[in-house]
Amino acid sequence: QELGDMKFGKGLLNFTAKDSSFSLKFAPRIQFRSETTWNYNGDAFEDADQAFFIRRARLKFDGWALTPKLKYKIELGLSNFDIGGASVYTNNAPRYILDAVLKWNFYENFELWAGQTKLPGNVERVVSSGDLQFVDRSLLNSRFNIDRDIGIQLHHKINIGEDFVIKEKLALSQGEGRNVVVGNIGGLQYTGRLELLPFGEFSKKGDYFQSDLEREQSPKLMMGVVYDFNHDAVKTRSNLGTYMELDNGELYRTDIETWFVDAVFKYRGFSFMGEYANRISGDPLARVPGESNVEYIVLEGEAFNMQAAYLFKNNYEIAARYTTNDYEDFTNVSDVEQYTIGASKYIVGHKLKLQTDLSYTTLNKNTDNLEWRIGFDFHF
Amino acid sequence: QELGDMKFGKGLLNFTAKDSSFSLKFAPRIQFRSETTWNYNGDAFEDADQAFFIRRARLKFDGWALTPKLKYKIELGLSNFDIGGASVYTNNAPRYILDAVLKWNFYENFELWAGQTKLPGNVERVVSSGDLQFVDRSLLNSRFNIDRDIGIQLHHKINIGEDFVIKEKLALSQGEGRNVVVGNIGGLQYTGRLELLPFGEFSKKGDYFQSDLEREQSPKLMMGVVYDFNHDAVKTRSNLGTYMELDNGELYRTDIETWFVDAVFKYRGFSFMGEYANRISGDPLARVPGESNVEYIVLEGEAFNMQAAYLFKNNYEIAARYTTNDYEDFTNVSDVEQYTIGASKYIVGHKLKLQTDLSYTTLNKNTDNLEWRIGFDFHF
Amino acid sequence: QELGDMKFGKGLLNFTAKDSSFSLKFAPRIQFRSETTWNYNGDAFEDADQAFFIRRARLKFDGWALTPKLKYKIELGLSNFDIGGASVYTNNAPRYILDAVLKWNFYENFELWAGQTKLPGNVERVVSSGDLQFVDRSLLNSRFNIDRDIGIQLHHKINIGEDFVIKEKLALSQGEGRNVVVGNIGGLQYTGRLELLPFGEFSKKGDYFQSDLEREQSPKLMMGVVYDFNHDAVKTRSNLGTYMELDNGELYRTDIETWFVDAVFKYRGFSFMGEYANRISGDPLARVPGESNVEYIVLEGEAFNMQAAYLFKNNYEIAARYTTNDYEDFTNVSDVEQYTIGASKYIVGHKLKLQTDLSYTTLNKNTDNLEWRIGFDFHF
Numbered sequence A, B, C: 001q002e003l004g005d006m007k008f009g010k011g012l013l014n015f016t017a018k019d020s021s022f023s024l025k026f027a028p029r030i031q032f033r034s035e036t037t038w039n040y041n042g043d044a045f046e047d048a049d050q051a052f053f054i055r056r057a058r059l060k061f062d063g064w065a066l067t068p069k070l071k072y073k074i075e076l077g078l079s080n081f082d083i084g085g086a087s088v089y090t091n092n093a094p095r096y097i098l099d100a101v102l103k104w105n106f107y108e109n110f111e112l113w114a115g116q117t118k119l120p121g122n123v124e125r126v127v128s129s130g131d132l133q134f135v136d137r138s139l140l141n142s143r144f145n146i147d148r149d150i151g152i153q154l155h156h157k158i159n160i161g162e163d164f165v166i167k168e169k170l171a172l173s174q175g176e177g178r179n180v181v182v183g184n185i186g187g188l189q190y191t192g193r194l195e196l197l198p199f200g201e202f203s204k205k206g207d208y209f210q211s212d213l214e215r216e217q218s219p220k221l222m223m224g225v226v227y228d229f230n231h232d233a234v235k236t237r238s239n240l241g242t243y244m245e246l247d248n249g250e251l252y253r254t255d256i257e258t259w260f261v262d263a264v265f266k267y268r269g270f271s272f273m274g275e276y277a278n279r280i281s282g283d284p285l286a287r288v289p290g291e292s293n294v295e296y297i298v299l300e301g302e303a304f305n306m307q308a309a310y311l312f313k314n315n316y317e318i319a320a321r322y323t324t325n326d327y328e329d330f331t332n333v334s335d336v337e338q339y340t341i342g343a344s345k346y347i348v349g350h351k352l353k354l355q356t357d358l359s360y361t362t363l364n365k366n367t368d369n370l371e372w373r374i375g376f377d378f379h380f
Helices: A137-145 A202-207 B139-144 B203-210 C139-144 C203-208
Strands: A014-018 A022-039 A047-067 A067-077 A097-107 A111-119 A149-159 A164-173 A191-196 A220-233 A236-237 A240-243 A254-267 A270-281 A301-311 A314-327 A337-348 A352-363 A365-379 B013-016 B025-038 B049-065 B066-076 B097-107 B109-120 B148-160 B164-171 B189-199 B220-231 B235-237 B240-243 B254-266 B269-282 B299-309 B315-328 B336-350 B352-362 B366-379 C014-016 C023-039 C050-066 C066-076 C098-107 C110-118 C147-159 C163-172 C189-197 C221-233 C235-236 C240-243 C252-266 C272-282 C299-313 C315-325 C336-350 C351-363 C365-378
Touching: A022 C098, A022 C110, A047 C098, A047 C147, A097 A149, A097 B025, A097 B049, A111 B025, A111 B049, A137 A270, A137 A301, A137 A314, A149 B049, A202 A220, A202 A254, A301 A337, B066 B235, B097 B148, B097 C023, B097 C050, B109 C023, B139 B269, B139 B299, B139 B315, B148 C050, B203 B220, B203 B254, B336 B366, C098 C147, C139 C272, C139 C299, C139 C315, C203 C221, C203 C252, C299 C336
Parallel strands: none
Antiparallel strands: A014 A022, A022 A047, A022 A365, A047 A067, A067 A097, A097 A111, A111 A149, A149 A164, A164 A191, A191 A220, A220 A254, A236 A240, A254 A270, A270 A301, A301 A314, A314 A337, A337 A352, A352 A365, B013 B025, B025 B049, B025 B366, B049 B066, B066 B097, B097 B109, B109 B148, B148 B164, B164 B189, B189 B220, B220 B254, B235 B240, B254 B269, B269 B299, B299 B315, B315 B336, B336 B352, B352 B366, C014 C023, C023 C050, C023 C365, C050 C066, C066 C098, C098 C110, C110 C147, C147 C163, C163 C189, C189 C221, C221 C252, C235 C240, C252 C272, C272 C299, C299 C315, C315 C336, C336 C351, C351 C365
């Protein structure tokens, strides 16, 4: 048994067993950055606050077992940002496991998934945090995405005519996020995502990484729509956010619906992504029945994000992004508007890259801050 | 240097260094399941509660170093069930390490172990959680086992006559469980296990995995007896359970003794395991000297578990189990009786299998609940 | 692709990709020990307290990527001693990552580091805990070292004449220790270390492991001096110790300076290390402005440590150490004096070794305790 022909960026280990009984790609990854913020105090920008972070560090195992039709993925978080969120719901333990999932292609174009992994939500979320064209994801994503959960998924695709591809992804999940040990408190979460690729598949699954590193020679487009229904949700942002623990010791439950519409376009180094998100709930005001005191508020609202970039021949990229988050008035959360410009040097694609971006943010139309970030991704 | 000839189920990495200076088997593992429970409210079964879990996820390293006589094992827990139990006694940190132990065959049939690993307790506990014939271990085990601890062990075996094998296992441990950083609070824990194998060794150490996957061609039997003495124990279940922290700020200390008698039998696809457990203590009522208020109670009692299964030629297995836990009245803990039927499909032995079981449980002879579990084990 | 020629002690995996695009050395490590302490009660030594520990357990990845000029190191802690310290500053999560750093030799003898790793502080700290000649580091180190932090470092060396080597190491860090997620609360930390090696480089970087395992054939000496300035430090021991959270909810800030002078000498099996440390601060008494109640005290003082050892031909070593920690009176911390004798058997260098040591400690010149430690290091 030999190892496969290895190359930086293709895994630290990458091989298929000689008897073809399994394959493995193993890769660690670290993301380091500096963030410098100038807050605006109403009159002027204050002195800078600067900080260094290991923002993400991960170990990833993936491949197939027994047959290429049975794929597995295990991804572990290492950084303190990755593993936070310990609570009684997670056995007071860090949330170490990101993905632990099997994917079984049991029939033609059908794939059954079982385990914990990302839900088929907005495309920006499903793109790996290691494959972004800015230093990090947008504010739409940070407040509206539906993240990872545990349960089962069914994925399917159809080819229509020469090129047109349609993909359907369905998920049945517990609805309270990842690494929960106390069982299902509210009801189940149901997610459906429909994707249209009118000009055919992107090169090397390019709809699910940012930047047109493959320099598509013909225009490629993916349009998606997601509907997510979290029955009797107990957290303020569907399966994310804070548990709504009422003063009477019970958890507040309400149905939460999340919609996403998104699109990805790539052509000859140009890339575009647009997203719209919307969250509503049965009754967003969490209070003990009969009491007037509102203890939690479901973060209802809508958000919009669009970003475009151009990748030069020398693998430098410039990018721009515009994001708005508009919350319902009763949430008492300020509306956010953010303008970002970014630049990346892809030394070995997304596996070794330097990135920087500069964001200007307003809260309720008032200047809030200016933030400059610079860092690298190092990913076998 | 090449890798060994690899095969799914024999490790993700598995090789011996070309210079014969060490060997390695490395394997990750995940166990996913769904649990559905119908509680009985006295009149009828209530609506089902359903939940998904990554019940276990592990990384295992084992092999030998310098010489096959010096073996090592490192096993790390990843799931939130595996790593819980953070307390001041564990540096307020998750209990990540399961095993970290060296095993040195220093003379003939003698082996000296040093580090943290499972104590030589009841056979059901020492069998890996990945090698069970039900979805999980019995209730006898969950309340009476003596788990892992840190210290040293001495293992020895003798062959008598043609086939008869006797094994003796002794352990000297700290007595407060795994991953403790505050030192030894109570006294030491002393464990002895004697095993008789009148018809010789099981194929491939089959006494320590469940199901007769090796289809023994002659009857094989292992009978064991364990005596465990935890001097000045400070937890309610010997080295497991809750620390008995009294109102006066001191830890309550009492000697706790645990007995096990167990047997494993396998023959042509049939497998049987029976166990008896018993726990007594010096004074089970933890209170401040001179005070009447009992703050903790050592979980004294006895338990019985027996299970049998038959493995068909197609690697489907059906199994049945009966368990009782009878606690002393002063514990105020209800006696439990449980009937379980299970079925397994061993696709690649215990390494890739689907399992399901259904349990009916009574508390003090009253119906408590019905539980249905289904899941898979995926283990390189 | 083949693995490199592997050998115990050179990594569990150790290879260079066939296309020379990266190299990897991966190694797990465990350190097990027993500690027995006899406290002195003023009249006599009390009964012994004994405890077992997995003191350290680690996973290490290092090598280079793209070019040998771009090195990486990722080291993860596993034991409960390694990963403690969870707080709001670390996302209430264990501090799993020790090192996550890239080192880029961008020009001649200049190396730029970015990420989290050890600061260029006292030599005893920078020597790996797996490469010590006693069971653990000295008390000087435990109270005065400046540990790991996140930021950037610049390393440089010059050769003067035939042999004389000068190394300069500069670090710009956040100044609050490792795995912080809340950003930089106080000011930055600035560290400079200057090293003189008048007789040239040690064999195999022997200044940075203890014991003269390479048996230097000519005398080798390294002399170092470190100055560390932590601007607006918020912890009692610069970037280590307790956060000085005042009653008014603010963090106390004061500049903390740490000095080290150290020397390492090795020749024909003999090894010597001497260190001096000194910490002072702007105002060591942390209190709310205008209030008299002192809530925290910066641990000001000085310390001295010297140790010497001789390695016999059979790889047994005997060693002796003398350490004093003298704190300023206002700290109310007792001065410590410690005498240690130790013995090691290096079976495979520092990778597989047995060690024992015996320490006699006084507090303010009064006998405090006697401690005997014995354990092993097992390190691929």
